[in-house]
């Protein structure tokens with residue numbers, strides 16, 4: 170190439186750097202969208218489990234159901250494998266979420282029990 174038309178080595182590198190920066194920004198935009206979707210999905214899941222916790226507390230059902238959890242984990246590991254996601258990670262993630270749900274269930278059960286006890290004791294004095 171004749172002098173003056175070929176980009177200098179430094180110029181080529183900065184074009185490549187610029188393309189890499191654009192690609193990084195593009196990918197980060199998708200990551201931000203996916204993180205937002207995850208937050209919304211989790212919020213909906215916790216809305217459901219809140220109702221499950223209240224139902225369980227009202228009917229004196231145990232907060233945790235290990236058989237159900239085992240079935241969920243087996244199913245999620247299968248789905249993860251199909252989706253080329255590490256099944257061990259999927260299992261850890263589900264266990265983390267369920268652990269939090271069970272903690273909420275226990276708090277709801279304690280509150281429900283306290284309310285029922287107070288009601289059975291009759292109107293408070295004073």
Ligand SMILES: O=C(O)C(=O)C[C@]1(C(=O)O)C=C[C@@H](O)C=C1
Pocket residue numbers: 218221222232233234235237238241266267270271274
């Ligand atoms: O399905 C239930 O019984 C729930 O309480 C929900 C849930 C879950 O988060 O998926 C949580 C705790 C149980 O051990 C099993 C499953």
